[in-house]
Amino acid sequence: MEFFNFFFFFAGRPLLQLTPLWVQFGFDVSIVFLSTLWLQQTWRRNPDLYSRENLASRFRKQLEKLQLDVSQFLDGRSLDDLHANEVYVLAKVLPGFTREKRHEVHKGVVQQALEEGYVNYFSSLEVLQQMRQELGIPDDEHREVLEELGVEDPELLDPNRQRSLENQVRLSGYQKSLERLMLLQQTQPNLATFDPSQQDSTEIRSLRREYSISAQEEDWILRGFSADAGSAQKADFLVAQLTQWVACDRALNHPNLQDHQPVVTLLQSSVYYKQDLIVRSLLKTLETLQDNPKASAIAQSLKQLSPQLVAKNINRKHWQNHLHPATFESLTQPQEAPTFNSLEFSTQETLNHLEILLQHSNSLIQAAALYLIAQLDSKRAEAVAHDLQQDSHPELVRETAAQLLTLPTSNLAAFPTLEKLVYLFNSDFFHRMQIETLIKLGDRAEVKTYSTGDVITTAGDTCRELLLLIEGDANIHYQLADEVRVEKLRPGQTLDELEVLSHSDLENTIVAASTKTRILAIPVDAFDDLLDRDPDFARRVLELESRQLQRLVRPLR
Numbered sequence: 439m440e441f442f443n444f445f446f447f448f449a450g451r452p453l454l455q456l457t458p459l460w461v462q463f464g465f466d467v468s469i470v471f472l473s474t475l476w477l478q479q480t481w482r483r484n485p486d487l488y489s490r491e492n493l494a495s496r497f498r499k500q501l502e503k504l505q506l507d508v509s510q511f512l513d514g515r516s517l518d519d520l521h522a523n524e525v526y527v528l529a530k531v532l533p534g535f536t537r538e539k540r541h542e543v544h545k546g547v548v549q550q551a552l553e554e555g556y557v558n559y560f561s562s563l564e565v566l567q568q569m570r571q572e573l574g575i576p577d578d579e580h581r582e583v584l585e586e587l588g589v590e591d592p593e594l595l596d597p598n599r600q601r602s603l604e605n606q607v608r609l610s611g612y613q614k615s616l617e618r619l620m621l622l623q624q625t626q627p628n629l630a631t632f633d634p635s636q637q638d639s640t641e642i643r644s645l646r647r648e649y650s651i652s653a654q655e656e657d658w659i660l661r662g663f664s665a666d667a668g669s670a671q672k673a674d675f676l677v678a679q680l681t682q683w684v685a686c687d688r689a690l691n692h693p694n695l696q697d698h699q700p701v702v703t704l705l706q707s708s709v710y711y712k713q714d715l716i717v718r719s720l721l722k723t724l725e726t727l728q729d730n731p732k733a734s735a736i737a738q739s740l741k742q743l744s745p746q747l748v749a750k751n752i753n754r755k756h757w758q759n760h761l762h763p764a765t766f767e768s769l770t771q772p773q774e775a776p777t778f779n780s781l782e783f784s785t786q787e788t789l790n791h792l793e794i795l796l797q798h799s800n801s802l803i804q805a806a807a808l809y810l811i812a813q814l815d816s817k818r819a820e821a822v823a824h825d826l827q828q829d830s831h832p833e834l835v836r837e838t839a840a841q842l843l844t845l846p847t848s849n850l851a852a853f854p855t856l857e858k859l860v861y862l863f864n865s866d867f868f869h870r871m872q873i874e875t876l877i878k879l880g881d882r883a884e885v886k887t888y889s890t891g892d893v894i895t896t897a898g899d900t901c902r903e904l905l906l907l908i909e910g911d912a913n914i915h916y917q918l919a920d921e922v923r924v925e926k927l928r929p930g931q932t933l934d935e936l937e938v939l940s941h942s943d944l945e946n947t948i949v950a951a952s953t954k955t956r957i958l959a960i961p962v963d964a965f966d967d968l969l970d971r972d973p974d975f976a977r978r979v980l981e982l983e984s985r986q987l988q989r990l991v992r993p994l995r
Contacts, residue, residue, distance in 0.1 A: 500550075504543065508528065551565075563577060576977060590719055619645065676723065685783075686709050689792075711870070725757075737765045789814055796808060802873050808835065812842050859877065861958055875968065888912075888956075897944055897945055898943055899944050902961065907930065915948070917946070
């Protein structure tokens with residue numbers, strides 16, 4: 439409206455002066471009236487409402503892509519006629535809007551918001567919170583979407599790459615102009631086979647200059663014309679990514695790293711998760727390729743690189759109904775697991791893979807990678823640590839870098855913060871918990887050391903701490919009717935979690951069974967505070983305890 443007023447009061451005035459005075463007067467009065475009406479309607483609107491409508495508009499576009507039959511719910515209206523609240527209500531009642539489609543729609547909204555610069559990796563969780571709450575998207579699923587997008591297009595999450603809505607409008611404008619030109623010329627009835635090198639007319643060159651289109655941008659736009667060509671290139675890229683992460687996983691088995699197994703386990707878990715995301719993305723891409731000649735070769739490469747993850751994902755979903763029969767057969771035919779020698783990767787190659795992990799978005803992964811670099815090459819670690827002490831890096835990474843410069847080859851116990859987070863991450867109870875939650879727990883946790891025979895907890899005492907065995911051995915003594923049953927604990931297991939949640943008395947006695955038994959103790963108050971403040975953490979804990987209860991009950995059936 440502001441632009442409209444500006445144009446007709448200034449740039450459009452010479453045109454109005456050619457009309458009779460009563461037309462000029464009537465037009466001015468109309469402008470004032472309409473502007474006043476617009477101002478009255480928008481005066482009470484607040485940023486939250488604008489944000490909600492913005493997100494609803496993005497959500498509406500993604501909903502349209504699903505091509506669901508919504509006519510029976512709209513009484514003759516279209517999706518564009520619905521306001522923000524109605525769009526979300528519609529999504530909740532649509533019978534075809536499954537959990538998988540909800541995930542797909544949310545992923546599309548996040549991708550569009552990232553491409554336009556509306557959000558970045560770190561702000562997306564908060565900015566998109568309203569929409570996530572309406573759709574029931576938990577924090578963990580949102581972070582999984584970010585991981586998937588990062589796998590499919592790493593540059594999308596690159597904080598150093600500037601993205602803006604204006605740039606997206608420029609690219610979209612070029613694409614639409616190119617489509618119109620091709621249809622008008624009637625020289626290329628099939629957009630999927632369009633080749634600018636063969637159609638390099640004066641008009642196309644003019645369009646390139648007008649929209650300042652680079653060769654890379656044009657290649658990206660043209661891939662959008664052909665679903666098969668774009669999917670094939672995406673699959674080739676994902677296979678290359680998978681090859682890199684498989685090599686990284688194997689490099690972490692370097693003999694010199696075996697004495698630091700907890701840190702290695704943490705990094706291998708993260709690398710395995712990356713591979714799992716890539717395998718799932720490749721399966722979805724193969725679904726779009728169907729009988730494309732490249733599909734078979736891509737399926738064979740996928741099967742060869744990661745047979746276990748392929749088998750796991752094939753069994754998780756009924757892919758037989760979605761993939762081409764030949765592709766499905768390639769993925770399911772028996773194949774021996776690939777073998778490798780841990781010595782096949784040199785120290786230099788392992789260091790290169792660890793430095794790639796330094797670029798990870800998770801600060802714990804970065805700190806763990808830095809720690810292992812120091813165990814292989816202290817001088818190289820010092821050089822990297824100096825660069826990582828800048829304020830732009832996360833606090834955990836800066837702290838680890840500062841400690842490495844003082845004690846470059848110390849064991850994990852010399853890094854108290856990192857040690858706590860590593861064992862929390864690797865534990866059954868807190869495995870793959872978000873780094874922010876782990877840091878909060880680690881800040882209030884305490885490492886306690888016991889010797890053989892020391893009593894860690896006594897039956898009948900009030901439960902005050904959640905215990906995590908991080909080193910050594912411990913035994914649980916169960917008092918039965920006519921005997922005492924002893925169960926051995928392994929590092930990584932949590933103790934007394936049920937008593938912590940119920941605030942009940944301890945039912946068993948736990949005794950240290952090695953000369954050095956180390957326990958990470960998390961106060962009940964700290965645990966309760968997180969449960970109250972972090973709904974996502976509370977949901978995760980309930981899911982974990984539900985599975986634990988199922989395991990306990992299953993033997994009794």
